[in-house]
Amino acid sequence: MLRKRLGVLAGAFNPVTRAHLALADAALSLVDEVLFVVPRIYPHKDFDGAGLDHRIEMLSRAGGRYRVAVSERGLFIDIARDLRCSRPDADFYFICGRDAAERVVNWDYGVANAIDRMLDEFQLLVAARQGDYTAPPRLRHRVHPLPLVDLYDDVSSSEVRRRISADEPWEHLVPESIVEMVRRIYVSV
Numbered sequence: 001m002l003r004k005r006l007g008v009l010a011g012a013f014n015p016v017t018r019a020h021l022a023l024a025d026a027a028l029s030l031v032d033e034v035l036f037v038v039p040r041i042y043p044h045k046d047f048d049g050a051g052l053d054h055r056i057e058m059l060s061r062a063g064g065r066y067r068v069a070v071s072e073r074g075l076f077i078d079i080a081r082d083l084r085c086s087r088p089d090a091d092f093y094f095i096c097g098r099d100a101a102e103r104v105v106n107w108d109y110g111v112a113n114a115i116d117r118m119l120d121e122f123q124l125l126v127a128a129r130q131g132d133y134t135a136p137p138r139l140r141h142r143v144h145p146l147p148l149v150d151l152y153d154d155v156s157s158s159e160v161r162r163r164i165s166a167d168e169p170w171e172h173l174v175p176e177s178i179v180e181m182v183r184r185i186y187v188s189v
Contacts, residue, residue, distance in 0.1 A: 003089055005090070006031060006033055006035060006090040006091070006092055007024070007027040007030070007031035008034075008037055008122075009035070009094075010036075010037040010039060011036075011037075011157075012038070012049075012157065013055045013059055013157065015049070015050060015161075016059055016062045016178060017157055017160060018155055018172075019152035019155040019156065020063075021062060022148055022150065023095050023096075023097070023148070024095065027093070027095045031125075034066045036059045037071050037083075038052065038055050038059070038068065038070050040052065040074075041072065049186065050186070052070065054185055056068055057181070061178050062175040076094050076118070077118045077122070080094075080121050080122040084121075091122075091123070092123070093123050093124070093144075095125045098126060098127070098130065098132065099129050099130070101126040105135065105136070119139055125145075126143060126146055127148050128148070128151075129152070132145070155173050160186075164186045
């Protein structure tokens with residue numbers, strides 16, 4: 001049986017940006033489908049802003065051709081293991097930027113070389129974000145570049161929130177289909 005290649009884009013999506021959609025679109029040249037995953041718990045950052053239901057709704061409105069799922073935990077390995085139950089026929093490719101790849105590869109998992117074993121369960125597709133990412137030689141067979149047509153270095157959820165707080169233009173950073181929703185959620189905060 002031919003295994004499916006499932007691209008997984010996990011994140012807070014607080015809010016969804018054009019960069020998130022560009023990552024998903026670019027990944028479709030390398031995978032069979034893309035799944036946005038919103039974890040309930042984030043191991044590497046505090047969370048505030050839109051609630052889980054709002055973030056799911058933003059993703060549904062912004063990326064209509066992608067599926068959306070919720071994960072109880074936020075580490076890639078936890079998400080991969082949860083997905084394995086419902087998708088035993090799939091190989092997982094986590095989609096991320098250079099900054100997230102560095103965080104995943106260098107995270108202290110409490111066990112030496114834990115990332116080596118994790119990358120037996122999933123692979124990484126890494127887009128340049130304020131520079132290219134070069135994986136350590138021992139991991140390069142499981143970490144692949146993800147070419148983007150345009151640069152999205154300055155597009156991030158935190159930049160959208162910062163611009164909203166500073167009363168600066170932000171609408172061009174999010175998909176047009178969610179501008180009003182973002183305005184309702186974040187401008188009144």
